[in-house]
Each structure stands twice: as C-alpha cells, then as structure tokens.
Amino acid sequence: DxxxxxxxxxxxxxxxxxxxxxxxxxxxxxxxxxxxxxxxFQQRPGQSPRRLIYEVSKRxxxxxxxxxxxxxxxxxxxxxxxxxxxxVGVYFCMQGIHxxxxxxxxxxxxx
Amino acid sequence: EVQxxxxxxxxxxxxxxxxxxxxxxxxxxSIYWMSxxxxxxxxGLEWVAITSQDESEKHYVxxxxxxxxxxxxxxxxxxxxxxxxxxxxxxxxxxxxxxxGIGSVDYWGHGTLVTVSS
Numbered sequence: 031d032x033x034x035x036x037x038x039x040x041x042x043x044x045x046x047x048x049x050x051x052x053x054x055x056x057x058x059x060x061x062x063x064x065x066x067x068x069x070x071f072q073q074r075p076g077q078s079p080r081r082l083i084y085e086v087s088k089r090x091x092x093x094x095x096x097x098x099x100x101x102x103x104x105x106x107x108x109x110x111x112x113x114x115x116x117x118v119g120v121y122f123c124m125q126g127i128h129x130x131x132x133x134x135x136x137x138x139x140x141x
Numbered sequence: 142e143v144q145x146x147x148x149x150x151x152x153x154x155x156x157x158x159x160x161x162x163x164x165x166x167x168x169x170x171s172i173y174w175m176s177x178x179x180x181x182x183x184x185g186l187e188w189v190a191i192t193s194q195d196e197s198e199k200h201y202v203x204x205x206x207x208x209x210x211x212x213x214x215x216x217x218x219x220x221x222x223x224x225x226x227x228x229x230x231x232x233x234x235x236x237x238x239x240x241x242g243i244g245s246v247d248y249w250g251h252g253t254l255v256t257v258s259s
Contacts, residue, residue, distance in 0.1 A: 065243070067244025069245050078249040078250060078251050079236075085244075122186065127244055129200050130200070130202045130203075131188045131244075132188065133185055133186040134185075136186075
C-alpha cells in the first residue's frame with residue numbers, strides 16, 4: 031500500500047503567522063491521465079472531515095484563500111498563509127490513485 | 142445540503158455480524174461512487190470498501206476481503222456495509238463517504254461506532 035508520511039505531526043502555531051504541513055508519498059501519485067490525485071482534509075474537533083484541496087492545489091468552494099496546496103510526484107505541502115483561531119484541528123492528506131486509497135497520519139494544528 | 146447519516150453501529154462479540162447503513166440526501170446519490178472509511182482507536186484512517194454507481198465495480202481493503210460486503214440501494218439513496226466474522230481489530234468508527242471527482246471524496250458522515258469485544 032502507498033504510505034503517506036506527514037510532518038510535523040504536531041504544529042503549534044501563532045495567530046496571524048504562516049503554517050506548513052508536508053506530505054510525502056512512498057510512490058508517485060501521478061496518474062496515467064497526467065493528473066495527480068492528492069487531497070487535503072481538515073477535521074475540526076467534534077466534526078467530520080472537510081475537504082480543503084483536491085488534485086494537489088485546487089481549493090474547494092468556500093475554503094478561504096489562505097489555504098493553498100502545492101507539490102508534485104511524491105512531495106506535497108499544505109500552507110496556511112495566516113493562521114486563524116478556526117483553523118485549529120487535524121489536517122491529513124489522502125491519495126486517490128492506488129487502491130487502497132490511503133491517508134497520512136494527520137497533523138494536529140494548535141494555537 | 143449534502144447529508145450522510147450512518148447508523149447500525151453496536152457492541153458485537155467476535156465472530157458476530159453487523160450491518161451498517163448510510164442514508165444520503167442533498168445530492169443525486171445514484172451518480173456517485175460511495176465508500177466506507179474507518180478509524181480505529183488511536184490509529185489513522187483506513188479505507189474499507191468502495192462501490193461504483195451501479196455496483197459493477199467494488200474494491201475492498203485486504204483485511205476485510207471475504208468478510209465485508211458493500212452494497213447500495215439507489216432508489217433509497219442508501220449505502221450499506223455487511224460485516225461478518227467480526228474481529229477485535231474491526232473496532233472503529235465507520236464513516237460513509239461520498240466521491241468527489243476522480244481520486245477524491247468530498248463529504249463525510251459523522252460516523253457510527255462498531256465495538257467488537259466479548
């Protein structure tokens with residue numbers, strides 16, 4: 031199975047400051063169609079996961095533009111340009127190209 | 142508004158069976174792939190099973206092959222997971238998840254807890 035390794039697993043942040051989470055894959059996530067199926071999710075305390083980013087860098091509707099995704103091949107990054115209080119939670123990456131689809135361990139963002 | 146509401150989680154003995162259900166609303170259920178994903182206590186998320194719109198294609202994680210069956214009723218906008226020969230390691234919160242484009246999912250239910258213990 032494809033292993034997604036996130037770092038850091040715990041990320042203390044300061045309001046208004048940037049934050050960054052890395053997700054590294056054990057295999058390339060580029061499909062035969064040329065697209066890369068790497069997603070990012072946010073799970074706030076007591077809530078279901080919410081998708082933020084799909085296909086590496088495409089932001090979902092309603093997701094603030096302070097969230098951005100980047101990367102290629104096996105190395106990916108989720109960035110928050112200026113952390114707000116509502117961003118507290120666990121962030122995890124997910125690959126949707128090799129079955130079984132797999133998830134990163136999750137990175138806990140706390141103020 | 143998309144809603145996915147799971148039910149059926151319970152305490153069951155090892156070797157027992159259970160059926161999970163997911164009631165979907167707020168979207169055209171019949172045109173989306175659907176999945177079950179679980180999170181065991183203290184562990185990460187694990188994909189359990191996925192089904193195509195017409196059930197012609199199904200995939201399972203190796204650890205549940207031959208024991209779990211994913212199915213759906215498009216007329217009722219419902220997804221199911223038949224779980225047989227349950228083991229302690231199947232203890233987890235099970236989430237119903239909607240496909241969101243190729244290689245992705247976009248909406249998750251709140252989950253239902255399955256506990257396998259004697």
